[in-house]
Amino acid sequence: MSPEYQAGLYMRLSRDDGAGESASISTQRKMLRSYAKEHGFVVYGEYVDDGFSGTSFQRPAWERLISDIEAKRVNLVITKDLSRLGRDYILTGQFTEIYFPAKKVRYIAINDGYDSDSPLNDIAPFKNIVNEMYARDTSKKIRSAFQTKIREGAFIGNFAPYGYQKDPVNKNHLVIDPITAPIVREIFERADRGESPSTIADALNQRQVLTPAMYRCIRHPYLQPAEPSGRKGWTSGTICKMLKNAVYLGHVVQGKTSKLSFKSNITLSHPKEEWVVVKHMHEPLISQDVFERIKRRSVPRKNLRETDFINAFSGIAVCGDCKRNMSVTGKKGKPRSYRLVCGGYKQYGTKKCTSHSIDYDLLYETVLKEIKDLLDLTKQEKEEIKRKLRQSESIKKETFEERSAAPLKKRNREISRIIGQLYEDKVNQRISEERFYEMLASLEKEQKEITAGLRSLTERNAEREPGEQVQTCQGEELFKEISGERKLTRDFIGKFIEKIEICQSREDVHEGKCRRCQTIRIYFRTNGPSQEE
Structure with a gap:
């Protein structure tokens, strides 16, 4: 008997090692228990990491074993072979050559004939290198298989996106989640009506709708919600990400990130043009028209803090030359007056464009007049349109x-x-x-x-x-907006207008008088551009 030894029996199995009988946890346990009993070692505890890769030492059971070694509760570690300890030859070597001897811990790898008390252990470093080469080769094969699946449109993520769940028949296929899909559709419908992401987030928080992260933790109880900011509610950032996610069109978008190497947890982000997009792989939650409308509108995350001003032309008004969006800026000395300026000129100066700008109220009145003129209908025609709108609604x-x-x-x-x-x-x-x-x-x-x-x-x-x-009153509301009883909204403008081009102003001489003119091109959804000076 060797009562001076308190043994820790360590077992590990990863998916990469396969699930064969020779490597299973139950087989390892029988082998280690038998060896300890045969040699008279007292077993202090068993430490099992099932489903953890040997390329990393961040494993719960291994960390528990190290704690027991530090507390001097364990002074003998036994594994089936050196690869069970780990497949990173540098870190594995540090434990066998430095850490265990410093802590006066004996280490035995049964199948490899390794015993730290024996002087005949020179082959151990080479076996550690071979174990890492095996892990490296396995990693390449797995990565190659994943790349093939990605190109074929198979979903390989650990968790399905919010609104979907993994098909129980085929884990690489997404099916609609009956619980969260209505929430996703509601988010897109609200955004399509012109609501900002922050407004949508507030509405969901008031109803105490679970966030994607919290819902995932409920579906998978072994997960712990990670909320570093301390916020467990919906945010405008979460809503914005969902509104841009093409997965809700039925597409599989993958290849956004990759690991630095099989031994590293560092994640590298790839540019959008390198993402792999395979279309129409599962049932969509929203239509392409709704997705494009929301994208074109470019709904801002929040309104200006100082005022309740909302830019009704956001994502619709563009520069006539560089085609960048026009952005809002205030007027000096006029706190509640605004103008639209070329985004390219505002950000980059004359390198990108010239100083296109227009008074916001002037553009507002111009567009309102154009829409009124376009819809200058008789009372009978208006009633007929209202009737058809009611039917449509x-x-x-x-x-x-x-x-x-x-x-x-x-x-x-x-x-x-x-x-x-x-x-x-x-x-x-x-x-x-x-x-x-x-x-x-x-x-x-x-x-x-x-x-x-x-x-x-x-x-x-x-x-x-x-x-x-x-x-059923949306038809009447439409005519109220046109008649000026209500302000023009981003949603209303988007129904009629594809885009508005703001051209550079110029000076014209007319009848001996100098006047400033500016061209505005309005592209209606059903007709070509309407030009106004």
């Missing part, structure tokens, strides 16, 4: 809750069909009973989530019914 009465329900019902039918097929496969012994119950549990769990989602959508739709009268 009654068709659009299908709320986003109802539109969200359609794919959920479709998925529910698919699951019922898959479950029926599973039973048939089980009876015909095409799948094992263990696999059958595993897939059945997953599908039934998804069906329960869909049922809960449909119930929630029905309740929310019922709550909207009292506001139905407001919905």
Whole structure:
């Protein structure tokens, strides 16, 4: 017996090592226990890192073992072989050659015949190098396989984007999440109506809707929410990222980042032109038109702090020469007066453009007059348009809750069909009973989530019914805006106008008098440009 030794039995298995019987945790445990019993070592504890790579020593069980060594509770470490300790030959060598001897800890790797108490250990450094070469080769193969999957449009992320979940039948395919998909659609619909990201975030926070990070932690209890800023609510930054994410168009966008090397946790970001985009790989949550409208509008994250001023021409008014967006600036000595200036000139000076600018109120009145002239209709024509708008709105009465329900019902039918097929496969012994119950549990769990989602959508739709009268008055609201009873909004302008080009002002001499003129080109959505001087 060797009572002076308190042994720590360390076991590790990563996905890269495979799940074969020879490397499994259970096999390692039997081997280590048998070895300790045979040699009379007292086992202080067992330390298991299942699913952790050997290229990093940031593993929970390993860190616990080191703590016990520091506390002098363990003075003998036993592993199946040197590769279980680690596959980074530099760090592994530091532990075997420096750390363990300094702490008076004996180390034994059974299959490699390594015992730190034996003088015949010269081959150990070479075995550590071979172990790292194996890890390096495995890393290259895995990376190559991932690149192939990425090019094919297979989703390889650890977690599905908010609004989706991984298909239980195919983990590389995304399906709509019945719980969060309605929230995503609501965010895009609010942005399409002209609401700013901060306003949308405030509305979600008031309803205590879980953020993507918090929802992910609920779906995966082993995760801990990381909120370094201390904020656990929705922010305008989160909303902006979602509004720019093409995954909601049904596209898979990957290759945004990569690891520096297989031994490093440093992540490198790649420019947008290097991203891999594979279109139409799953069911979209929003239409291309809505996505483009929101993108074109370039809704700002927040309004000016000092005033309640909102630029109705944001993302619509552009410079007639360099085509950059016109940005808002104040007038000296006039606190509530604004003008639009060329973004290129404002940021880069004459290197990019000239000093295009226009008085904001002048542009506002000009555009309003053009729209009124375009819609200078008789009373009978207005009533006819209102009638058609009401008809159109009654068709659009299908709320986003109802539109969200359609794919959920479709998925529910698919699951019922898959479950029926599973039973048939089980009876015909095409799948094992263990696999059958595993897939059945997953599908039934998804069906329960869909049922809960449909119930929630029905309740929310019922709550909207009292506001139905407001919905049917959009035609009247449209004419109120045109007639000047309400201010022009970004949303209203976007319905009529594609873009507005502001050209450089010039001086003309007319009848002996010098006057300043400026060309404004208004591109309506249904016609060519309208030109105003």
